[in-house]
Amino acid sequence: MSVEFDIEVDVLVIGAGGCGLAAAIAAQDAGAETAIVEKLDRPGGNTSLSSGSIPGAGTRFQAAAGIVDDANRFRADLARVSGTHDAPHVEAVLAERSAELVEWLVDSAGVTLELVETYRHVGHSVARLHAPPSRDGSDLIRDLERTIEERGIPVACGQPAIRLLTSGDRVIGAQTRDRRGESTRIGAKSVILASNGFGANPSLLAKLCPLAVAAQYAGARGSEGEALGWGQDLRAATGNTAAFQGHAALATRNGALVTWTVVERGAVIVDRDGRRIADETIGYSAFASRELVAEGPFHMIYDTRIAGDVRSGQPTFAEVCQPGVMIVAETLEDLAARLDLSASALVETVAGARQAAEGGEDVFARRDWGLGPLVPPYCATRIEPALFHTQGGLMIDSQARVLRDDGSAIEGLFAGGGVAVGISGRSGSDGYTSGNGLLSALGLGYIAGRTAGQEALQAPLSRPDTLSHTHTHTHVQHGG
Ligand SMILES: Cc1cc2nc3c(=O)[nH]c(=O)nc-3n(C[C@H](O)[C@H](O)[C@H](O)COP(=O)(O)OP(=O)(O)OC[C@H]3O[C@@H](n4cnc5c(N)ncnc54)[C@H](O)[C@@H]3O)c2cc1C
Numbered sequence: 001m002s003v004e005f006d007i008e009v010d011v012l013v014i015g016a017g018g019c020g021l022a023a024a025i026a027a028q029d030a031g032a033e034t035a036i037v038e039k040l041d042r043p044g045g046n047t048s049l050s051s052g053s054i055p056g057a058g059t060r061f062q063a064a065a066g067i068v069d070d071a072n073r074f075r076a077d078l079a080r081v082s083g084t085h086d087a088p089h090v091e092a093v094l095a096e097r098s099a100e101l102v103e104w105l106v107d108s109a110g111v112t113l114e115l116v117e118t119y120r121h122v123g124h125s126v127a128r129l130h131a132p133p134s135r136d137g138s139d140l141i142r143d144l145e146r147t148i149e150e151r152g153i154p155v156a157c158g159q160p161a162i163r164l165l166t167s168g169d170r171v172i173g174a175q176t177r178d179r180r181g182e183s184t185r186i187g188a189k190s191v192i193l194a195s196n197g198f199g200a201n202p203s204l205l206a207k208l209c210p211l212a213v214a215a216q217y218a219g220a221r222g223s224e225g226e227a228l229g230w231g232q233d234l235r236a237a238t239g240n241t242a243a244f245q246g247h248a249a250l251a252t253r254n255g256a257l258v259t260w261t262v263v264e265r266g267a268v269i270v271d272r273d274g275r276r277i278a279d280e281t282i283g284y285s286a287f288a289s290r291e292l293v294a295e296g297p298f299h300m301i302y303d304t305r306i307a308g309d310v311r312s313g314q315p316t317f318a319e320v321c322q323p324g325v326m327i328v329a330e331t332l333e334d335l336a337a338r339l340d341l342s343a344s345a346l347v348e349t350v351a352g353a354r355q356a357a358e359g360g361e362d363v364f365a366r367r368d369w370g371l372g373p374l375v376p377p378y379c380a381t382r383i384e385p386a387l388f389h390t391q392g393g394l395m396i397d398s399q400a401r402v403l404r405d406d407g408s409a410i411e412g413l414f415a416g417g418g419v420a421v422g423i424s425g426r427s428g429s430d431g432y433t434s435g436n437g438l439l440s441a442l443g444l445g446y447i448a449g450r451t452a453g454q455e456a457l458q459a460p461l462s463r464p465d466t467l468s469h470t471h472t473h474t475h476v477q478h479g480g
Pocket residue numbers: 014015016017018019020037038039040042043044045046047048049050051052053054159160161162194195196197218219220221222223224226245257388389416417418419434435436437438439441
């Protein structure tokens with residue numbers, strides 16, 4: 001095929017979320033000329049919706065806080081939650097390089113992160129999540145965008161990639177099409193797929209991840225899964241596609257996320273009958289699956305002590321403290337009346353939890369009760385289960401190269417974040433350890449960017465035929 005390119009770069013990154021921005025910075029670190037194309041009008045994707053918590057095992061920030069941790073411990077934590085799945089090699093490399101990733105984000109990529117000691121969340125046996133001080137993923141994106149802009153890496157927004165360009169078995173670039181229908185062919189020595197999973201594509205979801213269909217989708221709208229199809233057209237293997245990250249506590253009233261710290265401090269979750277349905281401490285993702293097969297509406301029941309404690313550590317909890325979102329009452333009977341629940345059932349449920357928190361046997365064998373039994377005034381927030389993002393995708397090797405079914409790498413093609421095979425189990429939402437999403441996004445972006453960048457310096461541009469260097473349709477902005 002004769003391919004004429006409108007633009008050429010060493011490394012082309014598709015998608016300007018956490019994975020793509022990290023990949024572009026890492027590729028440029030390696031000396032490669034890099035550009036990013038983004039489907040929507042601005043960068044951010046799911047990453048900007050997240051709380052920005054990234055696990056790093058053995059970081060200098062942990063050492064300063066006196067926390068002893070390492071890759072082996074992290075890997076054991078991940079494996080305990082994920083169970084058997086299709087990508088243990090990805091789990092291993094991400095655990096091994098997580099400390100390097102966090103320190104690179106701070107030292108080279110300009111991201112402000114601090115060790116989170118106020119919560120550690122499900123799956124982590126020590127404090128190892130690192131997050132922006134605001135606990136807001138849009139600050140993570142803001143910092144990455146600033147670095148992208150300072151380094152002059154072009155970001156073309158409103159330029160969805162619509163297909164990969166190939167020469168024989170090799171990927172040599174991608175084609176984009178803007179809203180006016182104008183196409184641009186971008187030639188590249190390597191293409192990094194960083195366009196996330198397929199959570200926003202109901203038909204792909206029904207086909208590949210049916211358990212998640214009934215959950216409210218709370219992720220970014222750009223995650224439509226095109227890259228999965230492009231990979232499969234090139235005979236790429238896939239893995240873990242039925243796994244997803246759920247969250248059991250999206251506030252129904254305003255869509256705010258009720259952080260699981262509320263549960264960790266002692267909250268319980270009740271169904272439409274005012275009864276608990278499982279051990280809440282299995283985690284926000286796993287508990288979402290329990291809700292998906294139970295009868296809602298669901299309410300998180302906590303108290304003003306817990307609300308104050310959580311708000312002081314996580315400023316974004318203010319959204320949940322809004323009148324109407326957080327219902328406060330002096331007695332459980334009054335609370336039940338305001339929630340339209342059976343008062344006797346709610347009183348019985350909270351009494352059972354109190355007895356367990358005081359050392360008795362819990363009906364669901366829950367052992368951690370945070371601040372202890374709930375005390376008045378009581379609080380409640382109506383919640384529903386959500387799908388945050390899909391966890392499976394294209395099979396990759398430990399350098400983030402996309403692999404075919406026979407294990408061979410597709411030349412010129414890398415994938416990270418939600419496009420790539422995940423590390424959160426093979427199916428359902430139980431295998432998700434807190435931070436797996438951003439670890440895969442930023443970690444694989446970092447690895448793919450660095451590898452693609454280094455390779456680009458060694459390889460000439462793959463040009464099957466004559467190329468045009470001149471004609472540029474894209475609206476290239478710096479930092480988008
Ligand atoms: C509310 C919420 C909270 C979360 N909190 C956490 C957390 O604290 N820690 C954690 O680890 N994970 C968290 N996650 C999960 C995490 O957000 C995702 O796993 C991660 O952001 C995925 O990053 P990504 O770069 O792969 O995708 P994204 O950040 O979604 O970036 C993909 C980008 O690609 C663009 N794109 C899509 N298709 C194309 C195309 N054809 N051409 C060009 N561009 C395209 C999209 O528009 C988007 O900008 C959370 C998720 C949600 C929804």
